[in-house]
Amino acid sequence: MVDATKDVKKMEECIKKIQSAFSLADRDGKKTCDVKELGTVIRSLQFNPSEAQLHQIISECEEDSDLPKGFIGLEKFQAVMLPVMLDPGSHGMVRDTEETIYKAFKALDPENKGYIEADELRKALTSKGEMFSTEEINDLLTAATDMETGHIYYDDYAEILAEDE
CATH class of the missing domain: 1.10.238.10 (EF-hand)
Structure with a gap:
């Protein structure tokens, strides 16, 4: 019961x-x-x-x-x-883990800077795998890009993307 x-x-x-x-x-x-x-x-x-x-x-x-x-x-x-x-x-629609997302961002940062440029991410999202729409990419970049530096600090952002609630 x-x-x-x-x-x-x-x-x-x-x-x-x-x-x-x-x-x-x-x-x-x-x-x-x-x-x-x-x-x-x-x-x-x-x-x-x-x-x-x-x-x-x-x-x-x-x-x-x-x-x-x-x-x-x-x-x-x-x-x-x-x-x-x-x-x-x-x-099959569960979110990726923080570790998986972090590794994906890290692959775009071979110099180990701890961040990636918005243009690098845009290029990656439009050239490989499942393509994102321009609107989706713009929304993502607006949310992810640090306003002062123009960088995407992926350590924090991976955690946000993996959150369930």
């Missing part, structure tokens, strides 16, 4: 988080959001979907929807995201 109550509480908690995150993109209060904002909504739930995972979620949310293409409804989004929230590991 205790486990069932605990599970119900967790589910209710997850639903509230999903609704809260979705509301950030629901500009007109109609319980809809533009698919272009879905990545931001999902990341605000502390997940790190790949582009392929994001497209899969969009497809699932658009399936059998009465909304115009390019828009997602809260109800459908909630149905798709609730299983992810309840068991994130099985969906």
